[in-house]
Structures are given as structure tokens and as C-alpha cells.
Amino acid sequence: MKKIGLSGNYAVAHAVKMADVDVVAAYPITPQTTIVEKLSEFVANGELDADYINVESEHSAMSACIGASMTGARVFTATSSQGLAFMHEVLFIAAALRTPMVMANVNRALSAPLNIWNDHADAMAERDSGWIQLWVSSAQEAYDTTLMAFKMTEETRLPVMVNLDGYILSHTYEPVELIEEETVRKYIPSKPLVNRLSPKTSFSVGVVGPPEYYFEMKYQAIDAIERSRSTISKITTEFNRSFERSYDDIGTYGMDDAEYALLTMGSMTGSARVVAEEWRRKGIKAGVISIRTFRPFPVEIFRQKVSGLKGLGVMDRSSTPGGPSNPLFCDVATCLYGLKERPVLQGFVSGLGGRDISLENFRTMFKATMDAADTKSPKPCMYVGLRE
Amino acid sequence: MKCEKVPLKGWRELPEGGTITEPGSSVLFDASAWRTSKPIIDQNKCTKCGLCWIFCPEGAIKVNPDGRYEVEFMYCKGCGICDKACAVRAIRMEEEEK
Ligand code: SF4
Numbered sequence A: 001m002k003k004i005g006l007s008g009n010y011a012v013a014h015a016v017k018m019a020d021v022d023v024v025a026a027y028p029i030t031p032q033t034t035i036v037e038k039l040s041e042f043v044a045n046g047e048l049d050a051d052y053i054n055v056e057s058e059h060s061a062m063s064a065c066i067g068a069s070m071t072g073a074r075v076f077t078a079t080s081s082q083g084l085a086f087m088h089e090v091l092f093i094a095a096a097l098r099t100p101m102v103m104a105n106v107n108r109a110l111s112a113p114l115n116i117w118n119d120h121a122d123a124m125a126e127r128d129s130g131w132i133q134l135w136v137s138s139a140q141e142a143y144d145t146t147l148m149a150f151k152m153t154e155e156t157r158l159p160v161m162v163n164l165d166g167y168i169l170s171h172t173y174e175p176v177e178l179i180e181e182e183t184v185r186k187y188i189p190s191k192p193l194v195n196r197l198s199p200k201t202s203f204s205v206g207v208v209g210p211p212e213y214y215f216e217m218k219y220q221a222i223d224a225i226e227r228s229r230s231t232i233s234k235i236t237t238e239f240n241r242s243f244e245r246s247y248d249d250i251g252t253y254g255m256d257d258a259e260y261a262l263l264t265m266g267s268m269t270g271s272a273r274v275v276a277e278e279w280r281r282k283g284i285k286a287g288v289i290s291i292r293t294f295r296p297f298p299v300e301i302f303r304q305k306v307s308g309l310k311g312l313g314v315m316d317r318s319s320t321p322g323g324p325s326n327p328l329f330c331d332v333a334t335c336l337y338g339l340k341e342r343p344v345l346q347g348f349v350s351g352l353g354g355r356d357i358s359l360e361n362f363r364t365m366f367k368a369t370m371d372a373a374d375t376k377s378p379k380p381c382m383y384v385g386l387r388e
Numbered sequence B: 001m002k003c004e005k006v007p008l009k010g011w012r013e014l015p016e017g018g019t020i021t022e023p024g025s026s027v028l029f030d031a032s033a034w035r036t037s038k039p040i041i042d043q044n045k046c047t048k049c050g051l052c053w054i055f056c057p058e059g060a061i062k063v064n065p066d067g068r069y070e071v072e073f074m075y076c077k078g079c080g081i082c083d084k085a086c087a088v089r090a091i092r093m094e095e096e097e098k
């Protein structure tokens, strides 16, 4: 395995090339653009034998991907923010029609005001679409997860979204260990998918589901993502074993004996760790949990990881205006509600629209989580880093 | 025209992704629950002009071998277009019970 310097976006593009996709349909949008730009280069110079479809919008990109996937092609697209929002209605269709595909979503804030920087609002707005949502925290993880995503999507026949933070991951160069292309081809061999359109098969897709049928058809997709939990875990374990990695549905630092922890997603996990180490040097048992698989939410594993914790600070990098709390916090609270013993939860929103979440911000959050736990009276959601 | 109500399948039995694997499924499509009123054809007034047959958007009007025009109620959604189309007012819409 060779190590080369790659941005998060290029790491994704290399994984897609090695996965030997058949179709890429994409529309450029910052900060995703360099993924599909690189892929178009691979196609143009003959390194990747794929149909590269230049579409006129993200709505069409997603639609083209569904059509291509229906024929059994291995399909990839990438988007960000407004592009993902523009795909909105088609995302639900891709999931319910059970069309395998992988999409990189380079997380970026939603307008207004127009903002090209990182937060998680774009993906959170699509969390009910039926897609598997994976979140990564480094360029290496972006590369590895994209490879795993092709296996996951083809085994579950559910579309998979790989989320990586705009700029912080997408444009930052890191050393990335690339697996040999031949090894990857063996890992995810092209295989004919079941139930696909061809001149030899005749069936209709995208049909009307009147009230007598819609519920059952929708439930099939609900059941599929429920069942995908074990498939995702199995594929991750196999990947770890084959390529000497150590991924889990939930990443942890110091959680063997932690009393206070922060829950994060994506790139902010790194800074949270730095501050947790700092607290540990002061003798405080601090830990970090990061959600890698957000949909399906790893409910059981999550409950195990937080057992014994006194306080958990939940960091949302997006918001649910007018809601009881914010997306990640809502999920966490729901997971823990039924348990007799559960940590005190303190909610935070930080880093919207690319605002840096400084180490000082993390210290504030750790401190507030400890206070909430020790006094057993959490504050309403704290907006950390917001100017009064 | 084959017209029979089939028992509805559970989610485990339906093909994945809502695909339709056999042709001719529209024959099984039951629109009767949409109806709030149903057309009654007065065979004494009917001139057998065929206008209702032409205009019915659901193909719910059938012509019997003896030449009589009748409604296939599994397909009739109760829109009343046949009633409007009939020049001799041989059709009246009767409110559904439940
Ligand atoms: S009411 Fe509408 S659907 Fe029913 S027979 Fe008349 S035209 Fe056809």
C-alpha cells in the first residue's frame, strides 16, 4: 500500500476510480467540485472506463443515477448543500426504489445568507430520506468509507451517502494510504445486481402506489435500513480485518472509563479529542464519541458506549429551528429515554456556516457538560461561539 | 375484460422497490373506494349511443354481448363524467351509502 498526499475530495475520487464505477452523473458545486472534476479527468485520460454524464442540475444528476442504477450499473455522484437540497425529492425515490449508488456529500451550510463553508444542515435535512448516512473525520477515512460504501449499497440495495466536512476535510491535504487497485477490484468485484432492467427482463418501476400499497412498499424500505445495521457492521469488520483499519459504527476516545464525554460528528472529532486529552491530564475522566453511521442510527451500540457516563455534551453543527432540540440531540435523547440509568445531556450548537470551533469553544462545552452533570440541571441548548 | 378483486399482499410478499413484475396490472386496479356517488344507467332511456363509453376516463363502461351499456364498479371512481356526457340523461348519480 502506498501513501500519497491527497485532499479529502481527491481521496474520494481515487476510491471511486478504484471501485471501477460505470456511471458518474454530476453537477459541480462548491466545495464538492474537485471530486467530480478529478473523476472527469480520470475518464478523459482513460484511467476510468465510465460514462460521465454532464447534467444540467443536481435534480437531474440524481435522476440519471437512479436510471443507471436500475440497469445494474455501479453509480456515483457527489454534491453539497443547495445541490443536495435540490435533489431532495429524488433522494426519497432512490431509497424507496432500492437503487444502489454512492454519493459523496461535502457538507456545507444552506443559504441564506449564501455560504459555502461547512456545517451539517444539508445532510440533516435529508436524514428521513431512507439513505444510509456515513460520516468521516479524515481524508483516509473518506477514502476507506467510500470503498466500503459501494459494498454496503450493493448488499443492502439502499443508496449510501458519505459525508465529509467542506474544506476542513474536502480541501485539506493529508497522507492517505491507497490500497492497490487490483486488491480493491477483488474486494468489490463488479457483479450483476438482482432485479435490474435489461432487454431480457420486463417489469415496471416507479409505479403508482395507491393507499392499498404505499404503506407496504414504504415499510419495505424502512425494514431494509433497519436490517442494514448488521450488514454495515459486518462489512466494516471485514474491511478492518483485510486492510488493518479500526473503524466502528461509533468512534470513541477514552470511553472505557470516561465520566464526561462530548458527542461529535465529522471533522470536529479531532479537536474534541485534543481537549479531552487536556482534561485527562488534569485528572478528569473525559471522553469523545463520534457517530460514523448516523442512518441507520446505531442505537444499541450507542447505549453501550454511554453506559456509566455521568454527563454527555451533544454537539450539533446544524439546527432545528423551533424544535424541542437539534437533530443529533433529538436522536440521542430518543435513544436514551427508555433507560433507567442515563447520562445528563447538555446540548450545543456550534460552527454554523463554517465558523471555526476553537479549542476554547470545546473547553467551554466540556465544562458546561460537567456542570450540567454535577448539578444534574442541564441548560437549554447553548449556542457556542455566537456573538451576543 | 377480466375483473376480479385479488387479495392484497403483505409487505414481505410484494416485489422489492414497488416493481411490477407481471404485465396487465392495471386490470387489478380497484378505484371503487374513491367513489362518493355511483352512476346508474336507466336502460329504458339509453339509446346506446356510446358517449359514456368514449368519455369515461377509467374505461369502466362496458358493453354487454346483448348491447347494453353497464358500469364495472370496481373501476368506476364516481367522477360523473358519463352523467354529463349522456345526451338523453339516461344516467343519474346516486350517493354511496357509507
Ligand atoms: S362515474 Fe366516472 S368513472 Fe364511473 S363510469 Fe362514469 S365516467 Fe366512468
Ligand code: SF4
Pocket: B041, B045, B046, B047, B048, B049, B050, B051, B052, B053, B069, B085, B086, B087, B088, B089, B090, B091
Ligand atoms: S351516453 Fe347515455 S345514451 Fe349513450 S350509451 Fe351511455 S347511457 Fe346510453
